Amino acid sequence: MAESLQLFSYSMQAMGSRCEFKFYAPTDQGQFFYQQAYHRLRSLETKYSRYHQDSITSKINATAGTSSRLSLDHETQGLLHYAQVLYEQSDGLFDITSGVLRQAWDFRSNRLPDDMEISQLLPKIGWSKIDWSGAEIRLPEKGMEIDFGGFVKEFAADQIAEVLVRAGIRHGLINLGGDIVIIGPHPSGEPWIVGIQHPRQVGAIRKLAVHQGAIATSGDYERFMIIDGVRYSHLLNPQTGKSIQADYASVSVLAAQCLIAGSFSTIAMLKSEIESDWIQNKGVSYLTVDQQLTVNESR
Amino acid sequence: MQNNKTTLTALSAAAMMLNTLSGQANAADEGYSLEYLGTKYQESELPAENLEFGSVQRYDISSHQLRAVVPLAGDTSLTVSGLYETMAGASPWYVTPGSENQPLQVMSGATIDEQRAQLDVDFYQKQEKSESTTSLGYSSESDYDSVSFGISGAWFFNRQLTTLNYRLIGGQDHVHPTPDDSDPQRRTSEAKSRLGGYIGVSQVLTKNRLVGFNIGTTAFSGYLSDPYKRAYIANPGSLVRDSRPDRKQSYTASAMLREYLPEADGVLHADLNLSSNNWGVTAFSGDVAWYKNFGNIIQVAPSARIYHQTEATFYSPFYQEERQDGYYSSDYRLSKFSAASVRLQAFKEWKYFSLQASAEHYSSFGDHPGLVSFNVISFGISSDL
Numbered sequence: 001m002a003e004s005l006q007l008f009s010y011s012m013q014a015m016g017s018r019c020e021f022k023f024y025a026p027t028d029q030g031q032f033f034y035q036q037a038y039h040r041l042r043s044l045e046t047k048y049s050r051y052h053q054d055s056i057t058s059k060i061n062a063t064a065g066t067s068s069r070l071s072l073d074h075e076t077q078g079l080l081h082y083a084q085v086l087y088e089q090s091d092g093l094f095d096i097t098s099g100v101l102r103q104a105w106d107f108r109s110n111r112l113p114d115d116m117e118i119s120q121l122l123p124k125i126g127w128s129k130i131d132w133s134g135a136e137i138r139l140p141e142k143g144m145e146i147d148f149g150g151f152v153k154e155f156a157a158d159q160i161a162e163v164l165v166r167a168g169i170r171h172g173l174i175n176l177g178g179d180i181v182i183i184g185p186h187p188s189g190e191p192w193i194v195g196i197q198h199p200r201q202v203g204a205i206r207k208l209a210v211h212q213g214a215i216a217t218s219g220d221y222e223r224f225m226i227i228d229g230v231r232y233s234h235l236l237n238p239q240t241g242k243s244i245q246a247d248y249a250s251v252s253v254l255a256a257q258c259l260i261a262g263s264f265s266t267i268a269m270l271k272s273e274i275e276s277d278w279i280q281n282k283g284v285s286y287l288t289v290d291q292q293l294t295v296n297e298s299r
Numbered sequence: 300m301q302n303n304k305t306t307l308t309a310l311s312a313a314a315m316m317l318n319t320l321s322g323q324a325n326a327a328d329e330g331y332s333l334e335y336l337g338t339k340y341q342e343s344e345l346p347a348e349n350l351e352f353g354s355v356q357r358y359d360i361s362s363h364q365l366r367a368v369v370p371l372a373g374d375t376s377l378t379v380s381g382l383y384e385t386m387a388g389a390s391p392w393y394v395t396p397g398s399e400n401q402p403l404q405v406m407s408g409a410t411i412d413e414q415r416a417q418l419d420v421d422f423y424q425k426q427e428k429s430e431s432t433t434s435l436g437y438s439s440e441s442d443y444d445s446v447s448f449g450i451s452g453a454w455f456f457n458r459q460l461t462t463l464n465y466r467l468i469g470g471q472d473h474v475h476p477t478p479d480d481s482d483p484q485r486r487t488s489e490a491k492s493r494l495g496g497y498i499g500v501s502q503v504l505t506k507n508r509l510v511g512f513n514i515g516t517t518a519f520s521g522y523l524s525d526p527y528k529r530a531y532i533a534n535p536g537s538l539v540r541d542s543r544p545d546r547k548q549s550y551t552a553s554a555m556l557r558e559y560l561p562e563a564d565g566v567l568h569a570d571l572n573l574s575s576n577n578w579g580v581t582a583f584s585g586d587v588a589w590y591k592n593f594g595n596i597i598q599v600a601p602s603a604r605i606y607h608q609t610e611a612t613f614y615s616p617f618y619q620e621e622r623q624d625g626y627y628s629s630d631y632r633l634s635k636f637s638a639a640s641v642r643l644q645a646f647k648e649w650k651y652f653s654l655q656a657s658a659e660h661y662s663s664f665g666d667h668p669g670l671v672s673f674n675v676i677s678f679g680i681s682s683d684l
Binding site for chain 2 (some may be wrong): 086
């Protein structure tokens with residue numbers, strides 16, 4: 001059976017990242033399966049991107065400060081419920097309303113925002129303020145925004161893998177900008193080799209052999225600026241509006257689902273400023289790179 | 300150590316729920332669709348040793364159904380369904396005692412050749428936490444007209460994991476039996492009506508498991524007899540009309556389980572049904588089906604069903620004496636019997652259309668000589684436009 005499988009490899013730009021689908025399928029079916037997987041990726045991108053005017057995210061944000069409530073489809077209700085659990089489990093640090101801080105933090109400007117700018121934005125932040133009943137939502141404050149960007153890419157990676165698994169694919173890898181799902185090993189049984197990005201230089205700091213599961217990494221190297229020798233990354237504290245001085249340069253987590261892996265890696269980074277060992281004994285495998293570039297692996 | 304895993308438990312539960320919700324289609328996502336289903340129903344010949352008189356050939360029914368779903372403004376859609384059926388064959392008439400007092404079937408003398416047409420219109424509406432369907436139907440054949448209506452729907456609670464279902468159905472039938480010179484006393488015009496409903500609850504227990512329970516009741520009133528059937532009274536030897544009480548109240552209860560087994564990539568369906576009516580018929584059925592996916596484009600579903608019912612209090616294959624209450628029926632559908640059926644269904648999907656085919660065999664077992672066995676095959680094609 002394995003002899004008739006061909007490796008199909010596709011790469012594309014989506015969700016602001018370079019994405020790749022690699023999977024083994026019968027020669028005449030690979031393109032068909034790819035189209036289904038790609039369709040799922042594009043539909044999720046269109047539905048949740050804050051850059052698309054017709055996206056759910058834009059429609060939710062359009063309710064800010066108005067009296068109108070937006071009806072939600074099942075999937076969006078599920079994502080919002082997940083966002084609530086993220087908020088609770090991170091003690092408020094993972095907050096999908098914190099995106100408005102982008103207005104103060106411009107990492108290309110090489111300039112720190114002043115306290116006044118931040119204090120004007122803080123009243124527009126706070127998941128607990130949102131008027132959300134499950135099936136309907138309204139953002140109470142004018143200028144409030146939500147952004148699913150913190151976990152929708154990981155969710156999309158799981159969903160694409162699900163599409164392929166349902167199509168009968170048993171050997172493959174989905175990579176959405178470093179959020180990776182391994183559907184199953186190569187048909188020979190060999191694992192896929194996944195590189196963990198070096199946080200301070202091009203290339204991998206560690207290569208992992210993975211047969212199945214998901215890996216996601218959160219790091220202080222994605223968007224940042226260094227001012228007076230201090231690194232200010234895109235990981236912002238929604239309660240203070242300040243950039244988090246993470247203990248780690250990056251945290252990678254291995255879990256059964258990419259959504260879970262990504263959630264743990266992000267919370268671990270956000271928490272590390274005050275609780276650097278938060279990730280320990282949480283029931284997931286992880287690889288941390290601290291600011292001295294020491295790699296600590298727990299599998 | 301356990302407490303430290305709270306985050307993993309909480310996030311995994313939320314991710315599971317997200318996956319469940321993500322898989323649920325939303326009404327707004329529905330588009331135009333067109334579907335054709337052709338069905339051939341063929342009753343097996345009556346065993347010769349059970350026959351006293353008439354043809355061993357029984358009913359054949361061919362049906363053609365066309366169904367169109369048209370999305371309307373907002374979260375609403377209209378489904379229009381038309382059915383055309385042709386029926387031919389002979390049907391059980393009455394039962395007489397044989398030489399050893401065994402029941403023998405007498406079949407209707409003439410071969411019946413009929414057509415039936417039916418039109419159904421469903422209006423579907425999705426609200427914030429509920430959905431509803433309003434249905435109207437009309438069916439017509441040479442000796443029978445029927446109108447029906449229904450309101451059904453569901454409310455979603457507990458972040459969509461719990462669903463409360465309901466259905467209210469009613470109908471009015473007008474029976475105007477075909478005149479027959481050999482039966483000048485045959486009824487010429489009768490009516491009957493039905494009104495019933497059920498309520499139920501279904502609960503998503505885990506990402507892969509759904510359970511549900513329903514209870515319901517239906518009231519029938521009017522002419523509930525069969526104008527073409529007779530019953531035999533041995534002492535004195537005479538034929539009387541099928542005559543049943545003009546009211547019937549039935550009660551139903553059902554339980555269902557849907558379990559997705561990821562390792563096998565298939566869904567197990569299990570259903571139990573219990574019903575009882577005040578004519579004395581209590582029935583039980585159990586269904587089990589296995590919907591196996593081969594990729595996401597081919598599905599094969601073998602299923603099996605068992606059924607058992609008790610007989611109506613006034614039923615007898617034939618009667619020794621006249622009854623005080625005047626009720627008589629030798630209809631095999633009111634007798635005590637058991638039945639079993641097996642079915643195989645296959646479904647294949649392409650980019651723009653899908654095909655389905657199924658075959659079923661049904662056998663029933665009991666003392667009535669006219670108990671039926673049949674085969675059904677069907678073929679369907681549907682397209683999302």
